[in-house]
Amino acid sequence: MRLHDDPCSGNGYKVRLILAHLGQSFDYVRLDIDRAETRTPEFLAKNPNGRIPLLELDDGRLLPESNAILHYLAEGSRFLPVDRFAHAQVLQWMFFEQYSHEPNIATVRFWLTHGVDMTPWREEAVVQKRVGGYAALDVMEGHLSLNRYFVGDAMTIADIALYAYTHVAHEGGFDLCGYPSIMAWVNRVAAEPGHVLITDVP
Amino acid sequence: MRLHDDPCSGNGYKVRLILAHLGQSFDYVRLDIDRAETRTPEFLAKNPNGRIPLLELDDGRLLPESNAILHYLAEGSRFLPVDRFAHAQVLQWMFFEQYSHEPNIATVRFWLTHGVDMTPWREEAVVQKRVGGYAALDVMEGHLSLNRYFVGDAMTIADIALYAYTHVAHEGGFDLCGYPSIMAWVNRVAAEPGHVLITDVP
Numbered sequence: 507m508r509l510h511d512d513p514c515s516g517n518g519y520k521v522r523l524i525l526a527h528l529g530q531s532f533d534y535v536r537l538d539i540d541r542a543e544t545r546t547p548e549f550l551a552k553n554p555n556g557r558i559p560l561l562e563l564d565d566g567r568l569l570p571e572s573n574a575i576l577h578y579l580a581e582g583s584r585f586l587p588v589d590r591f592a593h594a595q596v597l598q599w600m601f602f603e604q605y606s607h608e609p610n611i612a613t614v615r616f617w618l619t620h621g622v623d624m625t626p627w628r629e630e631a632v633v634q635k636r637v638g639g640y641a642a643l644d645v646m647e648g649h650l651s652l653n654r655y656f657v658g659d660a661m662t663i664a665d666i667a668l669y670a671y672t673h674v675a676h677e678g679g680f681d682l683c684g685y686p687s688i689m690a691w692v693n694r695v696a697a698e699p700g701h702v703l704i705t706d707v708p
Numbered sequence: 709m710r711l712h713d714d715p716c717s718g719n720g721y722k723v724r725l726i727l728a729h730l731g732q733s734f735d736y737v738r739l740d741i742d743r744a745e746t747r748t749p750e751f752l753a754k755n756p757n758g759r760i761p762l763l764e765l766d767d768g769r770l771l772p773e774s775n776a777i778l779h780y781l782a783e784g785s786r787f788l789p790v791d792r793f794a795h796a797q798v799l800q801w802m803f804f805e806q807y808s809h810e811p812n813i814a815t816v817r818f819w820l821t822h823g824v825d826m827t828p829w830r831e832e833a834v835v836q837k838r839v840g841g842y843a844a845l846d847v848m849e850g851h852l853s854l855n856r857y858f859v860g861d862a863m864t865i866a867d868i869a870l871y872a873y874t875h876v877a878h879e880g881g882f883d884l885c886g887y888p889s890i891m892a893w894v895n896r897v898a899a900e901p902g903h904v905l906i907t908d909v910p
Contacts, residue, residue, distance in 0.1 A: 554847045555808060569796055571803040578796035594771055594780035597799075601773040604807045606757060627832050645756045 508533040510552070510560040513707040514619075515539070516612055516670040517572035518559040523666050524579050526702040534708035535562075540620060572670075573600045576663040585663050595657045599664035602645070603671075610639035612671040615678030639680055643688060646672070650687035654694065661698055669695045674704060710735040712754070712762040715909040716821075717741070718814055718872040719774035720761040725868050726781050728904040736910035737764075742822060774872075775802040778865040787865050797859045801866035804847070805873075812841035814873040817880030841882055845890060848874070852889035856896065863900055871897045876906060 509525070509532050511518035525532055537543040537558055545556045553560045553570045561569045561578070569575055577597075580586040587593050614635050617628065624632075646668065649656065656664040673692050675682060682689055695701070711727070711734050713720035727734055739745040739760055747758045755762045755772045763771045763780070771777055779799075782788040789795050816837050819830065826834075848870065851858065858866040875894050877884060884891055897903070 554850050555804065563793075567793060569793070569800060571800040571807075573803050574796050574800035577799050578792065581792050581795075590780065590783050591765075591769060591771070593783075594776050597779050598771060598773040598776035601775050601803070601806055602757065604803055605773075605811070609807070609811065627829060630829050631833075648756050 507564055508535055508562040510535045510537060510549070510562065511558050511707075512537050512539045512544075513705075515558060516615075516674060516704065517608075519704045520572045520666055520670045521559045521561065521575050521579070522706070523670070523702060524576055524585065524663060526706075527585065527666075527698070527700045528579060528583060529700070530579070532708075536707075573604060573663075573667055576600070576667060580663045585661065585666070587658060587662065592657055596662050596664045599656045600667045602642070603664075603667045606638065606645070607642040607668065608671055610635040610642060611675050611678055611680060613678075614639065614680075615671065615674060618679060619677055636680075639675070639678075643672075643675075643680070643682070643685055647685045647687050650691045654691070661695060665691075665695055670704070709766055710737055710764040712737045712739060712751070712764065713760050714739050714741045714746075715907075717760060718817075718876060718906065719810075721906045722774045722868055722872045723761045723763065723777050723781070724908070725872070725904060726778055726787065726865060728908075729787065729868075729900070729902045730781060730785060731902070732781070734910075738909075775806060775865075775869055778802070778869060782865045787863065787868070789860060789864065794859055798864050798866045801858045802869045804844070805866075805869045808840065808847070809844040809870065810873055812837040812844060813877050813880055813882060815880075816841065816882075817873065817876060820881060821879055838882075841877070841880075845874075845877075845882070845884070845887055849887045849889050852893045856893070863897060867893075867897055872906070 509521055511521070511534065513536060537549070543549065544558055550556055552568055555570060557570060559572050559575060561575045569578055577586065587596060614632055617624065655661055656668065669692065672688065711723055713736065715738060745751065746760055752758055754770055757772060759772060761774050761777060763777045771780055779788065789798060816834055818824070819826065857863055858870065871894065874890065
């Protein structure tokens with residue numbers, strides 16, 4: 507299979523991380539978001555939404571959306587529970603990640619690390635995203651103060667999805683010092699055998 | 709089972725709609741977002757993220773996130789494919805809905821219909837959400853110009869998830885006149901036997 511990705515993307519890192527845990531080899535197609543390489547006619551023909559990561563199977567079938575890719579790859583593995591309710595809980599945290607976490611924490615990281623012009627509108631947006639991002643971290647901290655992982659007693663794709671941007675939240679100016687349970691969980695995920703870093707790009 | 713919901717919520721409507729299609733009876737707990745009834749200590753004890761809809765099973769287990777609830781309820785039914793890739797495609801469109809569609813189209817509808825103070829910052833946000841919302845509609849139109857449903861040849865929870873806020877997009881000032889394939893699909897979903905309206909609240 508082939509992964510279309512930008513090496514800086516935390517969403518792409520989710521896929522690189524599950525592939526590493528599954529021991530699945532893949533070809534890597536490197537795209538640069540900053541150079542709009544995900545908005546070319548060639549790429550839009552593969553994903554009309556113009557976003558990476560995009561998984562391309564050997565038979566040519568295409569799957570966008572990082573968390574849908576995680577689900578596809580993890581099915582049948584220990585990273586996705588088969589119990590109906592636990593399965594739904596994994597998805598609960600993955601939808602939480604895409605709605606309450608990523609748009610706040612990842613977006614600010616992107617603006618601050620990609621040299622985006624900080625207009626007055628965007629300065630105010632950062633203020634609001636700080637509130638939203640810390641609210642999401644509060645929810646995570648509360649859960650992790652009582653649980654070692656998001657669902658069940660072992661790592662699932664819910665942990666992988668939430669780990670991707672949480673462990674680099676400081677790059678967006680989020681301070682995790684007040685979140686001891688999140689910090690312990692970050693270390694727990696990173697200590698999992700087979701772990702790779704966000705900078706480990708083929 | 710019991711559904712905690714605000715009658716105005718499109719996310720809640722997703723759950724009411726799948727429950728109707730499944731012929732599943734449920735108790736309805738009505739909450740008013742405008743009166744912050746989802747931020748009381750009692751509700752936050754049930755969902756620390758302070759959001760509806762929230763599904764409460766008969767044994768007390770709790771499941772938030774509308775699309776995770778859809779997945780839980782639809783498992784084993786004709787509304788969720790068992791094929792691994794088709795299953796992932798259903799999730800692909802549901803993550804698209806929560807990331808690229810709902811934050812643009814539903815948020816503007818909420819602001820305009822709930823008397824939210826339109827500050828200059830929010831006026832500019834509406835401009836940006838119009839761009840994002842129409843971009844999401846463009847992706848949907850392209851897909852539906854070639855397909856009758858989002859995945860496969862029958863309605864799935866991907867259609868239910870995307871229908872909820874698309875069919876009331878005009879309430880947020882989005883004009884669907886330029887989207888004939890979306891309009892035909894909206895009518896197709898509404899013509900499905902067992903359909904209920906967003907205003908059909910217990």
